[in-house]
Amino acid sequence: MASYNVAPLQRLVEQFERLPGIGGKTAQRLAYFVLNMPEDRAREFSDAIMDAHKKIHRCRICCNFSDQELCPVCRSETRDKTTICVVETPRDAIAIEGTNEYKGTYHVLHGVISPLNGIGPDQLCVKELLSRLNNGEVNEVIMATNPSVEGEATAMYISRLLKPLGIKITRLAYGIPVGGDLEYTDYVTLARALEGRSEL
Amino acid sequence: MASYNVAPLQRLVEQFERLPGIGGKTAQRLAYFVLNMPEDRAREFSDAIMDAHKKIHRCRICCNFSDQELCPVCRSETRDKTTICVVETPRDAIAIEGTNEYKGTYHVLHGVISPLNGIGPDQLCVKELLSRLNNGEVNEVIMATNPSVEGEATAMYISRLLKPLGIKITRLAYGIPVGGDLEYTDYVTLARALEGRSEL
Numbered sequence: 001m002a003s004y005n006v007a008p009l010q011r012l013v014e015q016f017e018r019l020p021g022i023g024g025k026t027a028q029r030l031a032y033f034v035l036n037m038p039e040d041r042a043r044e045f046s047d048a049i050m051d052a053h054k055k056i057h058r059c060r061i062c063c064n065f066s067d068q069e070l071c072p073v074c075r076s077e078t079r080d081k082t083t084i085c086v087v088e089t090p091r092d093a094i095a096i097e098g099t100n101e102y103k104g105t106y107h108v109l110h111g112v113i114s115p116l117n118g119i120g121p122d123q124l125c126v127k128e129l130l131s132r133l134n135n136g137e138v139n140e141v142i143m144a145t146n147p148s149v150e151g152e153a154t155a156m157y158i159s160r161l162l163k164p165l166g167i168k169i170t171r172l173a174y175g176i177p178v179g180g181d182l183e184y185t186d187y188v189t190l191a192r193a194l195e196g197r198s199e200l
Numbered sequence: 201m202a203s204y205n206v207a208p209l210q211r212l213v214e215q216f217e218r219l220p221g222i223g224g225k226t227a228q229r230l231a232y233f234v235l236n237m238p239e240d241r242a243r244e245f246s247d248a249i250m251d252a253h254k255k256i257h258r259c260r261i262c263c264n265f266s267d268q269e270l271c272p273v274c275r276s277e278t279r280d281k282t283t284i285c286v287v288e289t290p291r292d293a294i295a296i297e298g299t300n301e302y303k304g305t306y307h308v309l310h311g312v313i314s315p316l317n318g319i320g321p322d323q324l325c326v327k328e329l330l331s332r333l334n335n336g337e338v339n340e341v342i343m344a345t346n347p348s349v350e351g352e353a354t355a356m357y358i359s360r361l362l363k364p365l366g367i368k369i370t371r372l373a374y375g376i377p378v379g380g381d382l383e384y385t386d387y388v389t390l391a392r393a394l395e396g397r398s399e400l
Contacts, residue, residue, distance in 0.1 A: 006256060006265060006266055006267045006268075006271070006272070007267060008248070008251045008252045008254075008255040008256055008267055009252050009256055009265060009267075011248045011251065011252070012248040012249060012251070012252040014248075015244065015245045015248045015249075018241075018245075019230050019233055019234075020229065020230070020233055021226065021229070022230075026221065028291060028294070029220065029221070029291070030219050030220070030222075031252065032289070032290065032291060033219055033220050034219075034249055034252065034253075035252050035253065035256060035265065037253075039253055041218075042249055042250060042253045043250065043253075044215065045215045045218075045249055046246045046247070046249040046250045047246070048208070048211045048212040048214075048215045049212060049215075049234055049242055049245055049246040049249075050242065050243065050246045051208045051211065051212070052208045052209050052211070052212040052231065052234065052235050053234075053235065053237075053239055053242045053243075054208075055208040056206060056208055056209055056235060065206060065209060065235065066206055067206045067207060067208055067209075068206075071206070072206070089232070090232065091228060091229070091232060094228070
């Protein structure tokens with residue numbers, strides 16, 4: 001089917017197909033959409049890709065993406081530098097920023113420990129985290145990895161590493177999501193919500 | 201939420217958000233994916249966008265996209281030049297090619313007549329279709345616009361234009377989709393399937 005596409009178009013379709021969650025049909029739709037853009041809009045798109053690649057690197061402190069040496073959070077003087085929230089990806093940090101409740105800093109691991117995929121602690125930004133804890137400024141490390149098997153294992157691994165440093169290590173609370181329905185909450189989550197119950 | 205993104209990344213997210221069917225969360229996921237690509241892969245992507253724009257134009261005969269003066273179908277000597285299948289978009293032509301049943305040529309209108317959106321016959325490749333019919337080579341024009349209100353109206357409009365030329369004009373059959381379920385077929389489709397019934 002796709003063989004009917006002309007070569008430069010086919011190459012564009014293949015580029016879109018490589019993106020996560022984009023199948024053949026969607027890739028084709030996107031490629032045609034890009035083709036029908038005015039040329040300057042297409043150039044903006046094309047440039048934005050290379051621009052992001054050239055200008056963005058990891059923050060020297062927290063390993064989050066940044067276009068400067070330090071990311072906005074590490075640069076900020078109003079953020080509480082005594083608390084570090086450890087997340088898997090920059091998108092998780094954005095999600096927590098979205099709450100407007102967290103005033104500490106982040107540390108982005110850029111992945112989770114996953115032996116099946118050949119990813120160990122050395123492939124993650126774990127040593128950067130350790131070096132942040134040496135100056136004694138940090139009081140609390142919040143483990144905010146995902147509630148998945150790998151996320152849990154990574155949180156456990158890191159908390160064991162940090163234990164000897166005498167720093168308080170916490171984990172995000174498990175429980176029923178706000179606006180959720182008890183009836184439809186899975187049993188594991190419900191058990192965790194019971195376990196973590198607090199006094200009114 | 202997105203304001204936390206660094207500028208070049210935010211621009212890339214916005215570029216993805218402009219694509220059809222891509223919402224904010226997906227745009228962010230795609231932008232981060234592109235950012236995590238090796239640089240040469242990102243360059244391939246970036247180049248593919250501009251390449252498609254520079255190298256692809258419309259086939260001189262059928263208005264389909266092509267990187268040469270004529271598209272592969274119009275160039276081919278084995279295709280039946282006496283039959284033209286009129287479609288709305290290049291993707292529709294690809295879909296029909298996918299059947300491996302059609303040996304004629306195509307004509308791509310690049311849209312449908314839609315007065316509400318200010319699109320009349322002049323914005324479509326209708327005059328290019330008319331000029332193909334002047335040499336008397338064409339026996340049949342198959343109207344393969346979509347079974348939507350606009351698609352129907354466009355098919356009607358073009359068939360009226362072509363009637364005086366004495367060329368056979370046909371329309372794709374309506375009916376129950378293969379593998380479909382009578383019980384769940386809408387009444388209009390079912391009525392059309394009855395109407396178009398054929399002898400066994």
